[in-house]
Amino acid sequence: MRNLPQLLDLIQDFSTKNPFPAAPAELYEPCAYILTLGGKRIRPALLLMGYELFQDDVASALPAAWAVELFHNFSLMHDDIMDAAPLRRGKPTVHTRWNTTTGILSGDVMLIYAYRFLSQMGDPEVVSNLLQTFNRVATEVCEGQQLDVNFETRADVSIPEYLRMIELKTAVLLGAALEMGALCARANQTDVEHLYHFGRSAGIAFQIQDDLLDTYGDPEKFGKQVGGDILQNKKTLLVLKTMEIANTNDRSELDHWMKTGGENPEEKVAAVRAIFDRNNIPSLIEAEKQRFQKTAFEHLDAVNVPEERKAVLRQTLGDLLGREY
Amino acid sequence: MRNLPQLLDLIQDFSTKNPFPAAPAELYEPCAYILTLGGKRIRPALLLMGYELFQDDVASALPAAWAVELFHNFSLMHDDIMDAAPLRRGKPTVHTRWNTTTGILSGDVMLIYAYRFLSQMGDPEVVSNLLQTFNRVATEVCEGQQLDVNFETRADVSIPEYLRMIELKTAVLLGAALEMGALCARANQTDVEHLYHFGRSAGIAFQIQDDLLDTYGDPEKFGKQVGGDILQNKKTLLVLKTMEIANTNDRSELDHWMKTGGENPEEKVAAVRAIFDRNNIPSLIEAEKQRFQKTAFEHLDAVNVPEERKAVLRQTLGDLLGREY
Numbered sequence: 001m002r003n004l005p006q007l008l009d010l011i012q013d014f015s016t017k018n019p020f021p022a023a024p025a026e027l028y029e030p031c032a033y034i035l036t037l038g039g040k041r042i043r044p045a046l047l048l049m050g051y052e053l054f055q056d057d058v059a060s061a062l063p064a065a066w067a068v069e070l071f072h073n074f075s076l077m078h079d080d081i082m083d084a085a086p087l088r089r090g091k092p093t094v095h096t097r098w099n100t101t102t103g104i105l106s107g108d109v110m111l112i113y114a115y116r117f118l119s120q121m122g123d124p125e126v127v128s129n130l131l132q133t134f135n136r137v138a139t140e141v142c143e144g145q146q147l148d149v150n151f152e153t154r155a156d157v158s159i160p161e162y163l164r165m166i167e168l169k170t171a172v173l174l175g176a177a178l179e180m181g182a183l184c185a186r187a188n189q190t191d192v193e194h195l196y197h198f199g200r201s202a203g204i205a206f207q208i209q210d211d212l213l214d215t216y217g218d219p220e221k222f223g224k225q226v227g228g229d230i231l232q233n234k235k236t237l238l239v240l241k242t243m244e245i246a247n248t249n250d251r252s253e254l255d256h257w258m259k260t261g262g263e264n265p266e267e268k269v270a271a272v273r274a275i276f277d278r279n280n281i282p283s284l285i286e287a288e289k290q291r292f293q294k295t296a297f298e299h300l301d302a303v304n305v306p307e308e309r310k311a312v313l314r315q316t317l318g319d320l321l322g323r324e325y
Numbered sequence: 326m327r328n329l330p331q332l333l334d335l336i337q338d339f340s341t342k343n344p345f346p347a348a349p350a351e352l353y354e355p356c357a358y359i360l361t362l363g364g365k366r367i368r369p370a371l372l373l374m375g376y377e378l379f380q381d382d383v384a385s386a387l388p389a390a391w392a393v394e395l396f397h398n399f400s401l402m403h404d405d406i407m408d409a410a411p412l413r414r415g416k417p418t419v420h421t422r423w424n425t426t427t428g429i430l431s432g433d434v435m436l437i438y439a440y441r442f443l444s445q446m447g448d449p450e451v452v453s454n455l456l457q458t459f460n461r462v463a464t465e466v467c468e469g470q471q472l473d474v475n476f477e478t479r480a481d482v483s484i485p486e487y488l489r490m491i492e493l494k495t496a497v498l499l500g501a502a503l504e505m506g507a508l509c510a511r512a513n514q515t516d517v518e519h520l521y522h523f524g525r526s527a528g529i530a531f532q533i534q535d536d537l538l539d540t541y542g543d544p545e546k547f548g549k550q551v552g553g554d555i556l557q558n559k560k561t562l563l564v565l566k567t568m569e570i571a572n573t574n575d576r577s578e579l580d581h582w583m584k585t586g587g588e589n590p591e592e593k594v595a596a597v598r599a600i601f602d603r604n605n606i607p608s609l610i611e612a613e614k615q616r617f618q619k620t621a622f623e624h625l626d627a628v629n630v631p632e633e634r635k636a637v638l639r640q641t642l643g644d645l646l647g648r649e650y
Contacts, residue, residue, distance in 0.1 A: 131440065
């Protein structure tokens with residue numbers, strides 16, 4: 001069994017040995033560029049961990065793992081255009097450094113390269129199974145992005161709708177990565193499904209944690225500006241929960257802040273946090289996260305392999321979901 | 326053996342029975358919309374014809390045929406954004422009727438649906454073979470679009486470069502449609518390759534014909550405005566050939582018209598046509614087309630099936646390539 005750093009080394013090595021073609025440079029350079037912006041490579045690592053539950057020759061699953069990472073980066077490249085985001089991890093986004101045409105076309109070819117790596121898995125039965133899972137989840141990611149776009153202009157988004165959106169936009173891909181790892185290892189259908197639900201539920205818990213960290217994270221440990229969601233007036237789970245349970249005064253004060261206050265960001269963040277705090281929002285949201293986290297690990301428990309094979313997966317997801325506020 | 330109208334009926338029937346999902350409507354309505362704008366459905370028809378060379382149950386190849394049509398429409402949706410095209414077949418393009426975000430995201434999901442239909446072909450061996458061909462050609466289409474984008478800002482495009490661009494951007498997909506039909510029918514590798522080269526060479530001939538028709542077509546028969554390429558200062562094969570063979574005077578006159586003359590379109594079209602005519606460009610380009618057309622039909626001749634099975638394919642491509650000027 002390999003630990004996370006060992007798996008990340010394998011992934012890095014595979015990507016180095018499988019670069020994009022040199023020409024046309026205008027098409028492929030942006031694909032290489034977005035991959036240099038970093039990212040935890042957690043999706044391909046999960047795929048390899050899913051594989052290692054059942055089989056030892058983990059390198060044979062690398063093409064499928066890389067396919068998932070390329071898909072993720074394709075979706076980032078196109079989302080950045082749709083969100084008009086100038087920066088990603090502090091560097092210019094592809095459509096900013098080049099232009100929108102480049103962002104669209106390089107994203108397209110990156111998606112197609114994801115499918116190319118899938119097809120490198122060789123055994124037609126495995127390729128065919130992977131293709132079905134990958135198509136299903138790729139469709140869902142597009143649907144999740146559409147819901148996210150729709151929500152920007154809607155004032156009446158419910159908490160179940162929000163949870164469904166983060167499930168589709170990000171959580172299902174974590175589930176699919178694990179599922180695909182199991183499919184590469186020819187695991188049985190029950191274990192495949194448990195792994196999918198493990199990743200999916202953990203992914204929802206992770207996104208809920210992300211909403212919490214954005215407002216309550218330790219500035220030293222959290223990579224982004226704390227309070228960024230508040231300053232961007234994002235309808236996060238914290239806002240939706242407040243709108244569900246707070247009294248009229250707090251609701252209208254929050255509503256007021258979401259339309260104003262940009263000129264004094266520190267005052268705005270402090271005021272909105274105070275509304276969250278007096279409505280006990282952090283612990284309510286933490287409970288919501290715990291609910292999904294518990295479901296996730298019940299599915300991991302149910303996977304029918306010896307407990308020692310689950311250690312890396314248990315630790316990695318535990319670390320990801322164990323962030324302090 | 327079914328003729329073209331019968332195959333088109335099968336395709337229409339399949340598309341009616343396999344609509345996009347209803348929700349999210351913002352994502353899927355533009356996919357249905359672009360399919361209503363028409364188009365000859367020549368690519369799926371070619372796939373079915375490729376299949377019928379070898380097997381009779383042509384309906385079983387419909388998912389693969391529809392995958393090729395969806396891929397084609399995905400590429401149109403994204404190309405229209407990159408070209409900033411307001412209209413397609415006289416109707417608003419997707420990004421014009423909706424917006425760029427919609428054009429990107431609906432295009433993405435349409436590409437993923439193409440892969441979904443591929444995976445519906447059932448037999449893992451067939452799916453795996455189709456996936457390899459489809460991935461190869463999808464990559465090439467993106468590369469061709471990139472070359473087309475690059476050429477807009479280059480003054481030194483050569484004729485071989487131009488031919489390579491139209492080969493990648495459009496011809497290889499016609500070849501791949503035929504190849505995939507043969508793969509669905511489990512034809513042998515030699516016949517699969519002949520069919521690919523038949524479609525590819527015919528596709529190049531067709532694009533060359535398209536350049537000719539744009540300037541020399543019968544306005545009654547040609548769907549678009551005759552002279553459109555001249556008015557848009559497009560570096561078509563006619564322009565490139567003139568720049569290759571004409572004397573200094575004609576070259577500089579053509580160069581002058583490509584930078585001016587928009588205020589009097591009829592005068593401009595007539596003047597540029599006169600340059601083409603006195604340099605014998607139409608017959609030189611027609612000879613180029615004939616060269617590819619001849620190669621195409623040599624590959625069809627070489628396919629090892631009885632001649633009567635080739636009749637529909639021979640007639641359909643003959644009609645497509647037999648347009649009068």
